[in-house]
Amino acid sequence: MKQLAKRLLRLAFVLIAVTALTFITLDLLPGDIAEYMTGDESSLEDIEAIREDLGLNKNILVRYGEWLKNAARGDLGKSLRTEQPVAEAILSRLPVTLELIAISLFISLALAVPAGILSAYREGTWIDKTLNCIAFSGSSIPVFIMGILFIYLFALKLSWLPATGYIPLSDGFFANIKTFILPGLSLGLVEWVPLMRVLRTDMIATLKEDYILAARAKGHSAFYILFAHALRPSSFTLITILGLQIGHLISRALIVEMIFALPGIGRLLVNAIYGRDFIIVQGCVIVIAISYVFVNFIVDILYALLDPRIRQENAHA
Amino acid sequence: MPEKLPLSFPLSLAWLILVISCALFADFLPLPEYDHMDWQNISSPPGSVGEITIYDSSGQEVKKSCRYLLGTDTMGRDIFTRLVFGSRVSLAIGLIAPAIGLLIGGFAGMIAGFFRGKLGGSIMTAMDIILAFPGLVFLLAVTFNFGRSLTSLAVAMGMLTIPAFCRVARANTLKLASRGFVTSARMTGQNEMKILIKEILPNILAPMLSYALFIIAGVIIVEGALSFLSLSVLPPTPSWGGIIVEGKEALEIAPHISLIPACVMFLTVLSFNLIGDALMNRIDEQRRQL
Numbered sequence: 001m002k003q004l005a006k007r008l009l010r011l012a013f014v015l016i017a018v019t020a021l022t023f024i025t026l027d028l029l030p031g032d033i034a035e036y037m038t039g040d041e042s043s044l045e046d047i048e049a050i051r052e053d054l055g056l057n058k059n060i061l062v063r064y065g066e067w068l069k070n071a072a073r074g075d076l077g078k079s080l081r082t083e084q085p086v087a088e089a090i091l092s093r094l095p096v097t098l099e100l101i102a103i104s105l106f107i108s109l110a111l112a113v114p115a116g117i118l119s120a121y122r123e124g125t126w127i128d129k130t131l132n133c134i135a136f137s138g139s140s141i142p143v144f145i146m147g148i149l150f151i152y153l154f155a156l157k158l159s160w161l162p163a164t165g166y167i168p169l170s171d172g173f174f175a176n177i178k179t180f181i182l183p184g185l186s187l188g189l190v191e192w193v194p195l196m197r198v199l200r201t202d203m204i205a206t207l208k209e210d211y212i213l214a215a216r217a218k219g220h221s222a223f224y225i226l227f228a229h230a231l232r233p234s235s236f237t238l239i240t241i242l243g244l245q246i247g248h249l250i251s252r253a254l255i256v257e258m259i260f261a262l263p264g265i266g267r268l269l270v271n272a273i274y275g276r277d278f279i280i281v282q283g284c285v286i287v288i289a290i291s292y293v294f295v296n297f298i299v300d301i302l303y304a305l306l307d308p309r310i311r312q313e314n315a316h317a
Numbered sequence: 318m319p320e321k322l323p324l325s326f327p328l329s330l331a332w333l334i335l336v337i338s339c340a341l342f343a344d345f346l347p348l349p350e351y352d353h354m355d356w357q358n359i360s361s362p363p364g365s366v367g368e369i370t371i372y373d374s375s376g377q378e379v380k381k382s383c384r385y386l387l388g389t390d391t392m393g394r395d396i397f398t399r400l401v402f403g404s405r406v407s408l409a410i411g412l413i414a415p416a417i418g419l420l421i422g423g424f425a426g427m428i429a430g431f432f433r434g435k436l437g438g439s440i441m442t443a444m445d446i447i448l449a450f451p452g453l454v455f456l457l458a459v460t461f462n463f464g465r466s467l468t469s470l471a472v473a474m475g476m477l478t479i480p481a482f483c484r485v486a487r488a489n490t491l492k493l494a495s496r497g498f499v500t501s502a503r504m505t506g507q508n509e510m511k512i513l514i515k516e517i518l519p520n521i522l523a524p525m526l527s528y529a530l531f532i533i534a535g536v537i538i539v540e541g542a543l544s545f546l547s548l549s550v551l552p553p554t555p556s557w558g559g560i561i562v563e564g565k566e567a568l569e570i571a572p573h574i575s576l577i578p579a580c581v582m583f584l585t586v587l588s589f590n591l592i593g594d595a596l597m598n599r600i601d602e603q604r605r606q607l
Contacts, residue, residue: 010442028462140534142538144561145541145579145582148561148576156569255542255545269454285454288449288451
């Protein structure tokens with residue numbers, strides 16, 4: 001329990017530090033938000049009025065304090081351009097990003113777990129070598145290149161799937177899923193590699209344990225032994241890496257959202273950056289930071305649940 | 318006996334030497350200029366022949382025919398030339414950024430692994446903060462303030478690689494800190510800092526350097542992605558990601574514009590990864606024999 005409280009405290013500290021850093025960074029950017037808002041032909045008085053209105057004349061610490069107070073109540077401010085509340089803008093795009101992340105995770109796990117088990121079980125054979133070779137090449141393809149390849153192959157050459165665009169879930173499940181297949185694949189086919197590699201390494205170690213020999217002696221099938229006995233104790237590193245990946249997936253999904261024109265958080269962030277809509281940027285940063293910190297917290301707890309030995313120690317590696 | 322290095326090792330090395338020498342000697346290669354546009358040959362396929370205008374020593378216009386080895390892009394610029402000059406951006410950032418991360422992150426990680434407790438804890442918390450902070454926003458802030466130059470991009474990306482190096486350096490130091498030779502150095506009454514530099518540093522250097530090769534590969538990918546979002550070096554300076562995104566518009570009629578640079582980038586990233594992997598395996602093996 002004490003451990004838990006300590007971690008929660010650390011979590012809160014990291015979040016406050018990240019938002020404060022973002023606030024300062026954005027404040028340091030050259031160019032005045034008020035000038036962007038009023039346009040070229042505005043008088044100094046107009047600019048000054050907007051500055052006053054936005055509270056830009058106050059000390060940065062005071063402004064951060066106010067932002068934090070409002071953020072804690074769920075009010076992230078309003079977009080400087082469209083006046084849409086930031087929380088609303090983010091919430092309306094979150095489902096798209098989450099669906100993309102879920103699909104790509106599903107794809108990468110569906111590839112990594114069987115491939116990792118198979119190559120560990122057949123260690124050193126041509127199957128193992130081929131799988132490793134594919135994995136290595138896969139991990140060297142940048143996500144945006146993967147995206148372009150898929151657009152070229154499946155959308156332009158074969159015309160099986162749409163190249164870009166988004167169809168909401170309300171227009172039918174299949175129509176919706178169709179727009180996510182290529183983005184999900186581009187992300188999943190890159191993300192599965194580290195998962196497979198750590199699972200393979202841990203699995204090879206597990207398969208040398210005595211209880212696996214015992215299970216084999218009892219006459220269980222290889223399939224049963226691998227999935228029922230060996231998978232769980234071999235999956236600790238897998239879960240850690242998975243956590244790190246999920247924590248960073250919002251940022252990684254960003255480029256996929258840009259290529260395939262999916263209206264998710266990443267696209268919101270990039271467009272806000274292009275349009276210098278810093279209140280939206282700030283909102284997106286906090287969502288990304290929270291998800292990163294939160295996922296890592298969950299991974300720490302999962303870790304303890306899976307392996308009783310770690311419950312006591314402070315496992316931070 | 319150390320195992321023989323796989324065949325992929327010399328192949329990757331050869332490819333990297335080729336790319337690096339192209340980047341170094343780009344100015345001396347008989348190539349058209351990277352921003353020379355040939356409006357007669359837009360998006361022409363690899364191997365097509367075009368005509369470029371150059372000025373001879375007396376200032377006279379001379380028409381010279383030239384062969385576009387890898388074709389031209391949507392503005393009629395020679396793709397091979399742009400690839401060669403673009404490799405400078407990828408390689409410069411890919412080499413400078415990890416060097417910065419290795420120095421700062423490696424040092425911080427060594428300290429965090431050696432002096433655990435409060436100091437180590439606060440270093441790791443600082444790394445968590447960097448990791449939770451979206452890198453894109455940071456890169457943007459730096460480039461807005463200091464311009465989209467090679468140096469500012471390389472330094473900014475270097476800062477972002479610090480946590481990765483820090484974690485690996487810490488893990489390696491932790492493994493070594495309890496070993497016999499460290500304890501015996503301590504028993505001779507040596508100062509802790511001296512032990513860190515004389516005993517630990519030489520032993521983690523090799524794994525850190527081979528880890529750096531993976532980070533180089535990663536940084537090249539990130540630079541490509543940034544160019545793709547048009548947030549990297551300013552046009553018309555060519556960069557691999559930039560050429561790929563320009564070609565995306567013509568993917569249907571002239572796929573070679575995007576796919577050739579994509580291929581070059583893939584091979585380069587793969588080579589760095591393969592060499593890193595081979596060295597890492599070699600080090601692991603030597604460790605096991607100790």
